[in-house]
Amino acid sequence: MKNELKFRPLKKEDYETICKWWKWWRWPVIPREMLPDKGKSGFIVEKNNIPIVSAFLYLTNSTGALLEWIVSNPEYREDDRKEAIELLITSAEDVCKNMGITYMFSIGRSKHLMKTHEKLGWQVDKKPSYEIIKNL
16 A cells, blocks of 8 residues: 555654644644643544644534644645645544534635635635634
């Protein structure tokens, strides 16, 4: 299964990689304590053990979940980058559905990411709040 995109849960050691990505994209580095399960509740998509894109999943005491801090590897420039982002989002949706989650929301930071969510059936609020919501 070489050269295939792979979706997997985050591991503790992924945090350092994600911090490097945040710094490169000039985002604040989010402390582990602010992340769900101290940085282990989320997902990453990789290819040939090269991480491409990640996100954290915040569960709530409702039937909703927040998919947040979606960030990509700035050095990965293969032609399947968009496919990796879509796989991350759709696979996270599947995980949530299997958990009984009935809706997901996210916060858009880039027009590309908002367009990707929209393509995948999410409702995108294009006002300055850039809230992104999908009923599952």
